Amino acid sequence: MSNLPAIRNDSINQALSSIKELSPEAYGVLAAVVSQNVVVLGEDEAFTLRDKDGEIRAFRKKLTLSAKNGGLIKPTHDGPHVISAQGYEIWAESSGTCVIFPKEVLVGSAFLPNPYAERDPQNRRILAVHARAVAFRFSSVGIPQVSDWTTIFDTPSYRLIDLLAKAKKFPQAFQLLPQGMTPKEDGTWASYPFDESTSLFVNTQHEEALQWFAQILNREKKAMDFAQTFAKRNALKHLSGLQKVPGGGAEWTISVLCWRPTSGNIIKWDGTEYANLQKRIGNMIDGDGKEFDQIEYHHGKEAVSDEPGFEVHEAETDPEDQTPIDTKNEPPEAEPVLEKQNDLPVLSEEDTKLMMQFSQLEKDFPDETAQALKEMNIPGKPKPNQMKLVFKKVNQIVDQAGGE
Known part of the structure; x- marks a missing residue:
């Protein structure tokens, strides 16, 4: 299997004309080869590559991700810009990448429904969500690539990391103390064991503590959505090999190669064969080995809370849940709506x-x-x-x- 660089039609025709004069037989053979393997579409470079399932055309174009279009974010103040969840979505669309969520995820030693929520047996609150996403595309040389990634959204880890940050900022409401010690200030203090030698205390009467509890509940309520979003993002991140912007700038232009099938290949342009895609990629990741002769397969597992600046990633993933809760002010009155707006169609x-x-x-x-x-x-x-x-x-x- 070989890839030839795209050549413009005028150059091809001139070369074929010269060959036709010297050897009509050779001209016929080469003309057939060219018509099958080299195409030019508008201003895009393109070439064809066949596999046993059908013909695929590849299109190359430039893709720009920036902080302005939401494709890049800056998780830490002094750190570089990195690709956001939205940026990976943009890349996936441009590169013809498909993402599926398999029916099962490995939790410990057992396969359980994907996504799977671990709950506290005492109060049934969510302890962690395990979500698995599989991203699939063709590489630049036409080899199928699969990234099978499991992400763990661990709510207790988030809670403790939040508490440590709060203890630095609001010592009157959050304190980190050695085991055996309790806060000297008045209040109703709840204890969260941090490790074998320290505990984190929260003054449940303080306004900042009430806001923190509300944010924790919102996070647990959206845990399934967050876990699946992060799982998709991580699968795309490891498949693309893209993360930090070279030089750390706020804009990144990359070259993207998109394979497009024309006769029933695994990736269908209109995306209507999702169930069939699940089955076929499932065969690949389960080791069936019948879908393709050669394949690159990567898999792994990671916890969201291990990422630097994960709070920024979380806010960027679902900003609604990160809206500060103000218990002092009443919600603003809604602005009057013009009657004409009622006639506007609501898009699904x-x-x-x-x-x-x-x-x-x-x-x-x-x-x-x-x-x-x-x-x-x-x-x-x-x-x-x-x-x-x-x-x-x-x-x-x-x-x-x-x-x-």
Whole structure:
């Protein structure tokens, strides 16, 4: 299996014309090879590579991640920018990466439903959530790559790390003391054992403590969502090999290669074969060995609380849960809503995704999208219920252009 760099049509045609004059027989053979393996689509470089399941075309483009577009964050004050969960989502879309959540996750020595919540047997509160995500793509040389990653969202670790930070900032409400000692200040103090020699104390009467308890409850309520989001992010991080921005700047432009199948390969452009994808990737990670002749497989496990600056990652993952809770002020009165706004259509989650996909399609394939809209007699921007048909039409136009 070999990859040839893309060559422009004019250069190819000139070379073939020269060969045709010298050897018509050789010309026929080379013309057939070129039509199968080298294509040019608009301004993008492209080449084809066949496997036993179908033909895949690869497209290379530049992708820019920045703090401005949400693709980069700065977890620590003096540290470099790193790719955010949103940034990995952007990379996954551009690189044709698929992420699935298998049905089971390994907890200890047993496979349990994914995600799995460990609960305190006494009060049933969540102690930890184990979430597993599997990311899949083709490498730059066409080899299937799989990243199978389990992430542990450990709520007690978060609680203790928060308490240590609070003890430095609000000693009147949070204190770290040796075993056997208790706070001298008045109040109702609750004890959290930290290690064999120290304990953390919380004054449950203090306003900061009440806010902290509310944040802890919010975190436990969203533990499943956080764990799955971090599991997906970590699977993509280890698959891409991308994390810290070179030089630590607030913008990073990288080259992305996206493989696109045209005849039923494992990655389908419109993403409608999710169940089949789960089964096939499941075969690969279970050691079936029948899906591909060669594959790169990486797996691992990590706790979210081990990451430096994990609070920033958590806030970036779901900022709503990080909103400070103010018990002193009443919520602001809602602004009057104009009657006209009641007539505006409310987009479903699916329609919103379709609109985002269409915007990306217009950016990546402007000429083909315009041609599709013209042929379908759709003036302006299509409605959400028309967008899937537009995607299909653009797909056909791209295939026809590649086969010419």
